[in-house]
Amino acid sequence: MNGATHLIGSVTVAALLEIHSPVSLLIVAVASLLPDIDRTNSLMGRFVPILPTALEQSFGKRTITHSLIFGLGIWLLLGFHASWQWPFLVGYGSHLLLDLFTGRIALLWPIPFKFGVPLFGIPPVFVESLSLASWGAWMVLEGYQYFQILF
Numbered sequence: 001m002n003g004a005t006h007l008i009g010s011v012t013v014a015a016l017l018e019i020h021s022p023v024s025l026l027i028v029a030v031a032s033l034l035p036d037i038d039r040t041n042s043l044m045g046r047f048v049p050i051l052p053t054a055l056e057q058s059f060g061k062r063t064i065t066h067s068l069i070f071g072l073g074i075w076l077l078l079g080f081h082a083s084w085q086w087p088f089l090v091g092y093g094s095h096l097l098l099d100l101f102t103g104r105i106a107l108l109w110p111i112p113f114k115f116g117v118p119l120f121g122i123p124p125v126f127v128e129s130l131s132l133a134s135w136g137a138w139m140v141l142e143g144y145q146y147f148q149i150l151f
């Protein structure tokens with residue numbers, strides 16, 4: 001998925017989980033873009049010098065930055081400010097979940113096996129377009145109000 005889709009997906013999940021503070025939403029947004037720092041053409045990778053190229057050449061795409069151990073490491077680093085850990089988990093977790101449906105990720109890196117949810121040969125760009133269209137319809141039809149009943 002691209003950066004815009006990850007931002008929309010993560011902020012939607014954050015809203016459903018009643019994460020509303022600007023700082024928390026910022027953490028969710030950054031965490032949802034962070035895994036793609038391993039690509040020079042990603043939304044975040046375009047603005048960070050050297051690191052994306054180094055990660056891409058050393059480990060490849062969708063490897064170390066898309067792993068549970070990387071997420072755990074960042075989550076532990078955020079332990080100095082515990083209220084940032086939950087928004088990070090939401091943003092990072094939503095990224096990994098969405099990427100599972102549009103490709104394969106090395107969730108258990110350094111074990112080289114990559115995980116993905118096969119969608120019967122449906123091209124990832126179609127999945128991405130359909131998810132954006134669904135999100136738009138959900139917003140227009142005020143579907144998010146059903147979640148207010150649940151929470």
Ligand SMILES: [Zn+2]
Nearest residue numbers: 035036066099
């Ligand atoms: Zn990714």
